[in-house]
Amino acid sequence: MRPNHCLAALVILCASATSASAIDVAPAGAAACSGCHPASRAVETPFTRLTGRPAAEIVTAMQEFRGGQRPATVMDRIAKGFSDDEIKAIATWYARQKD
Amino acid sequence: MTQQHVNRRDFLKRTAASAAAVTLAAPAIAQNTDGRVVVVGGGFAGASCARALKRIDPKISVTLVEASHTFTACPFSNAVIAGLRDLKQQQFDYKKLEGPINVTFEPATRVDTDARTVIIGDAARLPYDRLVLAPGIDIRWDGLPGYDEAAAARMPHAWRAGEQTLLLRKQLEAMDDGGLVVISAPANPFRCPPGPYERASLIAHYLKTRKPKSKLIILDAKDAFSKQGLFLAAWKELYPELIEWVPLSKGGRVTAVDPKSNTLTTEFGSHKAAVANVIPPQKAARIAEAAGVADKTGWCPIDPVTFESKLAPNIHVIGDACIAGGMPKSAFAGNSQAKGCAAALAKLLNGEKPDEPKLINTCYSLVSPDYGISVAGVYTPVNGQWTDVKGAGGVSPAKAPRSDRALEANFANGWFKTITEEAFG
Numbered sequence: 001m002r003p004n005h006c007l008a009a010l011v012i013l014c015a016s017a018t019s020a021s022a023i024d025v026a027p028a029g030a031a032a033c034s035g036c037h038p039a040s041r042a043v044e045t046p047f048t049r050l051t052g053r054p055a056a057e058i059v060t061a062m063q064e065f066r067g068g069q070r071p072a073t074v075m076d077r078i079a080k081g082f083s084d085d086e087i088k089a090i091a092t093w094y095a096r097q098k099d
Numbered sequence: 100m101t102q103q104h105v106n107r108r109d110f111l112k113r114t115a116a117s118a119a120a121v122t123l124a125a126p127a128i129a130q131n132t133d134g135r136v137v138v139v140g141g142g143f144a145g146a147s148c149a150r151a152l153k154r155i156d157p158k159i160s161v162t163l164v165e166a167s168h169t170f171t172a173c174p175f176s177n178a179v180i181a182g183l184r185d186l187k188q189q190q191f192d193y194k195k196l197e198g199p200i201n202v203t204f205e206p207a208t209r210v211d212t213d214a215r216t217v218i219i220g221d222a223a224r225l226p227y228d229r230l231v232l233a234p235g236i237d238i239r240w241d242g243l244p245g246y247d248e249a250a251a252a253r254m255p256h257a258w259r260a261g262e263q264t265l266l267l268r269k270q271l272e273a274m275d276d277g278g279l280v281v282i283s284a285p286a287n288p289f290r291c292p293p294g295p296y297e298r299a300s301l302i303a304h305y306l307k308t309r310k311p312k313s314k315l316i317i318l319d320a321k322d323a324f325s326k327q328g329l330f331l332a333a334w335k336e337l338y339p340e341l342i343e344w345v346p347l348s349k350g351g352r353v354t355a356v357d358p359k360s361n362t363l364t365t366e367f368g369s370h371k372a373a374v375a376n377v378i379p380p381q382k383a384a385r386i387a388e389a390a391g392v393a394d395k396t397g398w399c400p401i402d403p404v405t406f407e408s409k410l411a412p413n414i415h416v417i418g419d420a421c422i423a424g425g426m427p428k429s430a431f432a433g434n435s436q437a438k439g440c441a442a443a444l445a446k447l448l449n450g451e452k453p454d455e456p457k458l459i460n461t462c463y464s465l466v467s468p469d470y471g472i473s474v475a476g477v478y479t480p481v482n483g484q485w486t487d488v489k490g491a492g493g494v495s496p497a498k499a500p501r502s503d504r505a506l507e508a509n510f511a512n513g514w515f516k517t518i519t520e521e522a523f524g
């Protein structure tokens with residue numbers, strides 16, 4: 001029993017040492033969007049959902065909010081806090097999330 | 100043999116976890132969890148964090164310790180005070196969290212930092228690899244002469260929602276038309292910087308519709324407040340002559356209160372109120388002090404990337420209790436911090452380096468049921484402190500059509516639904 005356990009432990013250790021990351025952590029800023037845009041389907045709010053949306057859609061919207069080309073009550077103020085790279089990472093991550 | 104085996108596993112766990120304190124841990128081995136996290140406090144910050152941890156890494160064992168079976172939310176409680184909403188709409192339970200998360204309904208009383216255990220109730224001990232404290236605030240009962248727990252039964256603070264919220268509402272309902280309502284607002288920092296002014300607005304809305312001869316005075320320990328320009332302009336438009344704001348420099352700071360005569364004393368004089376709402380100075384809730392993570396200010400200094408306490412290893416503090424630099428003490432910020440902290444914890448427990456985080460805050464306030472305004476911010480760690488990203492954030496535009504204010508009021512309502520769904524739904 002005991003030798004087996006140690007062997008198993010060793011295997012786990014090696015496996016996780018070689019893989020890039022064991023967990024899918026949202027890129028900087030992405031988790032905060034769901035303070036308004038609900039992650040859950042169970043709630044009716046005036047905010048759209050971002051989960052599973054094409055990345056290009058989110059990127060375009062964010063860039064237009066930032067540049068002032070798209071009317072906004074609050075998104076202009078939020079989008080200005082993110083660089084192109086950050087927006088791309090957030091959009092790609094949301095596009096990858098499944099419902 | 101069995102005993103020896105357990106000891107060996109324990110030893111392995113400890114080695115892995117104590118290495119995490121210094122550098123980064125190897126994944127917890129020879130067990131089927133990625134580590135044990137205990138979260139104390141199931142409010143906006145704590146409940147969101149417990150859930151986010153499970154979402155990011157289901158193999159982390161998560162225990163939530165919460166003193167009460169029912170959570171009563173402060174956001175929108177000003178609408179309850181103004182008779183626009185029922186207290187029931189503020190209340191949530193933990194049924195949807197139970198299962199994946201072990202929820203224990205008892206107050207945490209102490210933390211043994213050496214043994215890495217939380218003591219709950221009288222004696223039960225909960226071991227942790229990482230502890231998250233999200234206990235919110237306590238009133239500083241020594242912070243304002245005359246204001247103790249007995250005084251709060253006569254002059255409610257209503258700054259922790261529940262009975263206090265209903266008491267203030269009842270007092271307003273019982274008041275004669277023509278009565279004087281006095282709100283005393285504290286110096287920074289305190290829970291919800293725009294809160295006293297949203298409250299003044301919604302009480303004014305109630306008075307205007309129900310008791311139009313009445314008046315409201317805000318006695319303030321500050322010379323400036325959150326969304327000040329927007330509030331002052333809206334008061335002029337919606338409640339002319341009804342609200343008077345007395346700043347610090349005009350003698351606004353309340354130095355003592357007398358519950359017997361319902362009087363508030365300032366450096367310049369005294370005000371006898373029909374209804375007195377005393378918002379007293381605050382501090383991190385007492386478990387923070389008991390755990391040794393609160394400093395002389397009463398709040399908890401943290402590392403912004405991981406929210407780990409600067410005063411004790413393996414303890415992370417989020418929500419109102421922590422010192423989050425430019426981030427205000429809000430439910431939105433607490434929820435945002437909770438998800439950031441969960442991501443950092445998942446990385447640490449998996450032996451990885453936490454990413455450089457970015458957080459958002461937005462506080463909506465209602466000046467009337469269909470008049471909303473907001474302040475937003477985006478934050479990153481700079482020199483060990485959460486700091487506003489320059490060029491981003493700020494308040495709603497000063498000049499905006501009423502239709503935009505109505506949109507923001509609608510978004511405010513939506514925000515409450517989203518955030519409570521994420522934490523409790």
Ligand SMILES: Cc1cc2nc3c(=O)[nH]c(=O)nc-3n(C[C@H](O)[C@H](O)[C@H](O)COP(=O)(O)OP(=O)(O)OC[C@H]3O[C@@H](n4cnc5c(N)ncnc54)[C@H](O)[C@@H]3O)c2cc1C
Pocket residue numbers: 139140141142143144145164165166167170172173174175176177205206207208233234235236257258259290291294298384385386417418419420428429430431432433461462463464
């Ligand atoms: C009038 C008012 C209006 C507000 N409006 C808004 C708003 O519009 N938007 C916004 O973003 N914020 C608003 N806020 C602020 C918001 O309520 C707080 O910032 C938020 O609740 C902080 O979350 P938290 O998790 O840190 O603390 P809390 O939500 O207070 O949760 C703390 C939890 O910890 C538990 N606890 C404490 N000690 C222990 C212990 N020892 N053991 C076990 N459990 C314990 C408590 O029972 C509680 O459930 C408002 C506040 C007020 C007063």
